[in-house]
Amino acid sequence: MSRVIREIQRRRRAAEAETAPSGRGGALSVCLVYPNRYHTAMSSLGFQAVHRLFNDQPDTVCERAFLPDREELAEYAKSGATLLSLESGRPLSDFAVIAFSVSFEPDFIAIPQILRLARIPELAADRGAADPLIIGGGAACFLNPEPAAPFFDLIAVGEGETLIPPLCRFLRAQASSSRTELLTAAAELPGMYVPSLPFRQPVARLCAPVDAPPSCSTILTEDTEFGNMFLVEVSRGCPRGCRFCAAGFVWQPFRWQPLERLLEACREGLRQRGTIGLVGAAVSDHPAITEVCHFIVAEGGAPSLSSLRIDRLTPELLELLARSGHKTVSLAPEGGSQRMRDMIRKNLTEEQILRAVELVADAGILNLKLYVIIGLPGETDEDLEELIRLTAAVQATVVAQARRHKRLGEITLSVNPFIPKPFTPLQWAGMCPLKELQRRVALLEKGVRPIPNVRLKVEELHGAVLQALLSRGGRELTPLLQAMSQGLNLRKAAKQCALDVESRVTATLALDESLPWDAVSSADTATLATEYRAAMAVVGVPV
Incomplete structure (x- = not known):
């Protein structure tokens, strides 16, 4: 391993504190990859929650990897090193499973770049028995996975609490199966989409149990957007149903955590950080949000809310936020x-x-x-x-x-x-x-x-156009993702792939036409x- 890369990895690990360290070791080795920089990845509560869910499974060990920062990329190019996991410095190609957690469509671009750095064929069709199984998951994969579908052997459609335990059991049971046998069997599992198999019917998104505990910060580090906070998931989904927003239609039903469970999570969080970040698409719609903020302030902490609804503001809630230092x-x-x-x-x-x-x-x-x-x-x-x-x-x-x-x-x-x-x-x-x-x-x-x-x-605006293109496109965009992963901008990549971007993003679609995300x-x-x-x-x- 390059000395520079080793030192970067060492510094990151030294700066991290696990709130409840997971055991290490297991027959099933998983590397969870966020296709963006470390700072962005570790700011994602969903990524941390999935990492914990994998490590909570029997006989399973899950490490992490990320798109290298600019300094790291230069060192990988200079040294010819293969991409390594953060925890043990193990090459990604040595893991049985590489699971991508993808929250935003533009992060699809980093997937082929990461696979190249790991010395793994970019396309599932080009992989052999010795290559890891490549799985996709996360919000971008159950809105429209199709532009990136050819990169994945398997796509998990839905929320981790319901998907990950049976997936790990299945993968351990299939350890001696061939790749073809494993994928054929995986297609029969709820919430599992195998892009290489003929289309039969849409794969239904799986929802977490209503009584699932809240996701909370599991690894604390200053190198995130919320370095001074302990994050607690207050609710999931949204009851409002704004017509442009997926939160009110995809993450359903709207679920909020019981007050007692939130207070317990906040109490634990205040042992780690002075500020509790209350997370959710509709935090202020929680019926007891004011009580939660009162508790945090009474315990000497400061609440921070990820979203405030205009019609849910009260003088009492705002006074609590002001007392906590909100500017x-x-x-x-x-x-x-x-x-x-x-x-x-x-x-x-x-x-x-x-x-x-x-x-x-x-x-x-x-x-x-x-x-x-x-x-x-x-x-x-x-x-x-x-x-x-x-x-x-x-x-x-x-x-x-x-x-x-x-x-x-x-x-x-x-x-x-x-x-x-x-x-x-x-x-x-x-x-x-x-x-x-x-x-x-x-x-x-x-x-x-x-x-x-x-x-x-x-x-x-150009970034918004790219997002719209990837939100609405199908597998015809896979070559564009590969071209952009090599450094081309959208205009040059679209020209190389003979794609008319504007006509694709501005087109009004008929209600009865087939859509790429129908899978x-x-x-x-x-x-x-x-x-x-x-x-x-x-x-x-x-x-």
Whole structure:
């Protein structure tokens, strides 16, 4: 092993503290890979939860690996070393199973790069009996796995608590089987999709048991986005059903943890960190969230909430957050105009938004982030002008409270382009063309510029186009992923693969046409279609 790589690995391990160390050793060796940098991977509570689930299985040992950082990549290229696991420095090719945990579609690009670094054939069709079994899982794999499907021998569709125990039992029982025999048998397991076998019927997503305990931080390190926090999963899914968002349709049913179990997790977490990060798509929809925050503060800690719903804010909750040192609160109107909010079924009025801003500022939290989506189906310049007026009204509300507190905060208007996602009602709608998005951003920049103490932050538009392409595409995109993994940007890779990106991402799909993600079933299509028709009726777009 390269001395430089060994030292990087040593430093990372030395900086980690396991909250409940797992045993090491087992007949089934698994390397869990997050196809992004260490910092990003270890910021993912889902990745940590899956790592613990594997290690909790009898006779199974699970180590970790990541996409090397820039310094590491240069050293791998210089030394010719093969990719190594973090825990034991073992080559990935020595493991029986390599399991990729993929949360976001752009991370598909790193998968062939990681396999090359591990000296493992990129495509499943090119692997032999001596190669590890390559498994895909995670949110990106049960929304639309198809662009990356040829990289995987097996894809796990659903949540780890239900999938991992029977998968490990199956793999241990099949240890002496041939690759063909194993994959043929795996296709009969619930939640298991074998891309190399002929399509029979969609593989249904498996849901974790309703009474599954909360996922919590299992490995603490400063080298994450949440280095000062112990993370606790408060709930899973979302009861709101916003039409652009998968959380309300895929992660169903909406499940929240009992108060007693959350308090126990927070008590344990406060032994490790002073701040408890409360995680979930709809944290403030938990019926006892205020009690949880009270408990954390009473125990001398500070709560941090991953999401605050505008219509669930109370003076009591905000006062707790302010006492805990919160300087910024993020609110998500999503739709900039009432018409757009009605179309996406956000169920918020301007009056509610401004009242929430007033409550936040009254608590002494004067820095606000407002998340909005532009480029939604049916959006017009009038909708954007209403967004500018709303931003000015928010600023005026904050300024009125700032005078009382004798200090002025900053408002960040965070603008994200609409990306059609599988298993949402707007999966059939096309993305707004890039040039039109750029024009709309310029309109917003001009309108927001005169408003004091407001900063406009826009998601990188080319990255959003890539995400939309991978969200909607099929296996025809696999060569594009391979080309981009070699360093080509999207434009050059698309030209090399003869792909018209804009026509693919902007196309409106017919309700009755086959979709690439039909290989999996993660939400009820009839419900999605009903919601799509209702959304388009709001903006007068025929379906």
